[in-house]
Amino acid sequence: MKFKTFAAFVAPSVFMMLLFIAFPLVSVFIQSFYVTQPVYETVAVETCTPGFTGQICTTETKSVPRLDDNGKIVEVTRFVGLESYRNVLEPARFWAAVKARSWAALQAIDFWKALRFTLMFTLVTLPLVIGMGLAIAIVINNASRAIRGPVIFVSLLPFIITPVIGALSINWLFRGDGILTAGLEWWLGRDIALFAQAWTIELLMVLYRVWHVAPFAAIVFYAGLQTVNQDSLESALIDGASRWERLRYIIIPHLMPLITFVAIIHLMDTYRVFEEIVGFSSQGHVISLQWLTYDFLKPDQAGNRSISRASASAMLTMIGIVIILVPLLRRTWRDHRGAGA
Amino acid sequence: MSARALRQPLGLRLASGSFLALWCLIAAFPIVWITVMSFKAPVDAFSSNALHVIFGPETLARGKGWSVLDIVLGGAVIWATLWLAMRALPGAVRAWSPQGAVALGWVLGALGLGLGFIVVFFVAVPALTGLLNPLAGPLGQDVIGATTEHYRTVWIERGFANNFKNSLIVTTGVVTVSLTVGTLAGYGLARSGSTLAFWILILALVFRALPHSVLVAGYLPVFINSAEWLAPILGDNAPTLYGKPLAVIAVLVAINQPFTIWMLRSFFSNIPADLDEAARVDGCSHFQAFRRVIMPVMWPGVITTGLFSFLLAYNDFLVTSLLLDASNQTMVPAIAGMFNRETTTTDQVVAVAAAVSITAPLFLLVMAFQRQIVSGLTAGAVKG
Known part of the structure; x- marks a missing residue:
């Protein structure tokens, strides 16, 4: 294909990606070094109230935003360097907490709290999703052909459901004396409040995420199971391999590329954990990195959005993405060069 | 010999069957349960007794x-x-x-x-x-x-119909635009082995990993102030992009583009290149070959990719909640707005009914397109 034709086919897509993904990235990077604020001026306001002998006057100084001729608030943008990053990372409090060796103090700072949860969540759900996906794929493959269709239909439901709604529905089952909490209380014979402390909420979030993503892993692995080489299975059987050995030495190696694929997709998606925080309304106890940026972007009570702080926290979030992507990109690059040579 | 030798002992088959049954129960239970809850009076819906939730004695006592x-x-x-x-x-x-x-x-x-x-x-x-x-x-x-009053409250009194209309606008726009732009790019990328094509795909992969909040942080100031910087081009009636469904469509299409082109590329790669070679020999230009020869055999792939674009746009919370104002809100952010400090249990059941309303179209979608969804999930994986 000539370069010109190729360019004509690809141009609209590349243009959209540059305009709506690359350009915002650059602008976020720049924004994180600037702060836009209304200009405040101090005015002396004299208020007088009628008194017995005469008027009682008090003079107060107030700071009010300066208005321009159209009555709009005047704003200035100034370069602040790394100040927004300092506001997000709070290095002073961070070092104080590290020096005092106080985990609780460290977890009182929003960014570090969010970072801890995001990393924990990503690393804990990964093996669970892969294990659960494999198990489901193997039992679906084991079931008789007639029921596979309906079973896959039911399995797809948790995957297809809107994440916020999925989290909400789990929330409703456990919130207060929800039906599953009531069941647990009856079983354990004691009172449980699942939304009163962070670790139970995190446990529910992990359970929700595994419920939500395991079907995806299961279906990818199930498709892989259809192409397992039957001859090698048979020869393994003749060599006296047990069921477990056949799974361990033939099926799992065959699925390995798919496991890597699911792991990468899962790492990317889980690092962005956000909907769970909204669905469980857990911001009091548990927050994630993406939620932190979202919270800065939301207007506060005065209607102001802390854009520069959001940009700083977004750039910090990006560092994690880069760390996840580097090994993947290096591998793809090596493959590409290998294929080209 | 293999059939008999591979036959599993009864215990293993039982274990496998019961695990499958347990998984199906876990997969379906939350969705089925909130559907049941949405038809009950608040006392029954949040009762800690499962039978009360199912049979709804309190709802029955109210004559419903x-x-x-x-x-x-x-x-x-x-x-x-x-x-x-x-x-x-x-x-x-x-x-x-x-x-x-x-x-x-x-x-x-x-x-x-x-x-x-x-x-x-x-x-x-x-x-x-x-x-x-x-x-x-x-x-x-x-x-x-059982009562359908909560559904009536959601759809009529709370104006959910309006949110539904907005969701419809956004999803239709996203699916149409991202498929049009994506099929062209996917075809170009599948048929070109150049290093540039490779780099575009890698760039798309990097973009796919970006948290959406990073991008929204870039859009927000630009969109809110768009009336000012668009004024030199468009004059006095320059729009404020913030709160406009069209702007959100563009954003979601772009966010979805990396995924779309990867998926379509893998579908296009499965179509033999001989097909367009033959068309070219018969005197078609590249674009004609694409439109007359490739598109007719591409429908399954396009439908599958369209489904996933639909899911992204329909399920999105972050982008729509930050970039749309209350009057143009889509369904998913609207439901999150139903919770505030004054939420009563009645409001909760109304929110449950809204949640079920949002899930119902997805349920129908899986029913109609199960095969396409499964093929879409595996398409990316098989090609690596």
Whole structure:
């Protein structure tokens, strides 16, 4: 294909990606070094109230935003360097907490709290999703052909459901004396409040995420199971391999590329954990990195959005993405060069 | 020999079967349960006794319930609709729609069926059972407490219909635009082995990993102030992009683009290049070959990719909640807005009904397109 034709086919897509993904990235990077604020001026306001002998006057100084001729608030943008990053990372409090060796103090700072949860969540759900996906794929493959269709239909439901709604529905089952909490209380014979402390909420979030993503892993692995080489299975059987050995030495190696694929997709998606925080309304106890940026972007009570702080926290979030992507990109690059040579 | 040698002992088969059953139960339970909850009075819906939630004694005590007759008739209507959709509709569409307009035929057929279902189920059946229940004796007595009042509250009083309309606008826009742009790019990338194509794909992969909040942080100031910086180009009626569904469509298309081109590329790679070579020999330009020869055999891949674009746009919370204002809100952020400090249990059940309303179209989608969804999930994986 000539370069010109190729360019004509690809141009609209590349243009959209540059305009709506690359350009915002650059602008976020720049924004994180600037702060836009209304200009405040101090005015002396004299208020007088009628008194017995005469008027009682008090003079107060107030700071009010300066208005321009159209009555709009005047704003200035100034370069602040790394100040927004300092506001997000709070290095002073961070070092104080590290020096005092106080985990609780460290977890009182929003960014570090969010970072801890995001990393924990990503690393804990990964093996669970892969294990659960494999198990489901193997039992679906084991079931008789007639029921596979309906079973896959039911399995797809948790995957297809809107994440916020999925989290909400789990929330409703456990919130207060929800039906599953009531069941647990009856079983354990004691009172449980699942939304009163962070670790139970995190446990529910992990359970929700595994419920939500395991079907995806299961279906990818199930498709892989259809192409397992039957001859090698048979020869393994003749060599006296047990069921477990056949799974361990033939099926799992065959699925390995798919496991890597699911792991990468899962790492990317889980690092962005956000909907769970909204669905469980857990911001009091548990927050994630993406939620932190979202919270800065939301207007506060005065209607102001802390854009520069959001940009700083977004750039910090990006560092994690880069760390996840580097090994993947290096591998793809090596493959590409290998294929080209 | 293999069949017998590979046969599993009974214990293993039992274990495998029961694990499968357990998984199906876990997968379906939350969705089924909130559906049941949405039909009950608040006291029943949040009761800690499972039987109360299912049979709804409190709802029944308020005089709201379904008799055996209601359940049988309603079930029959649902079953008939499903039967029509699965068996009769495909044939009818094929027979009635004019040449070349099959897609339009499907849209009209599905719309007609949906409308018919709503009219029969929510108007005709209640009227009929209202007449028949007093005559039917014990069969006409209410046995299960259930009420549709929460759905009425959501859709009529809370203006959910408006949110639904916005969701419809956003999803339709996203699916159409991202497929148009994506198929072109996917085809180009699949047919070109150049290093540039490789770098575009890698760049797309990097973009796919970006958290959406990073991008929104970039859009927000630009969108809010767009009236100012667009003024030199568009004059006085330059729009504020913040709160406009069109702006959100553009954003979601772009966010979705990396995924779309990867998926379509892997579908296009499965189509032999000989096909367009042959068309080129017969005197087609590249674009004609794409339109006349490749597109007709590409429909399965395009439909699958369209489904995933639909899911992204429909399920999105972050982008729509930050970039749309209250009057243009789509369904998913609207439901999050139903919770505040004054939330009562009635509001909670109303939110449950809203959640079920959001899930219902997805349920139908899996039903109609299960095969395409499965093939889409595995398409990216098999190609690596």
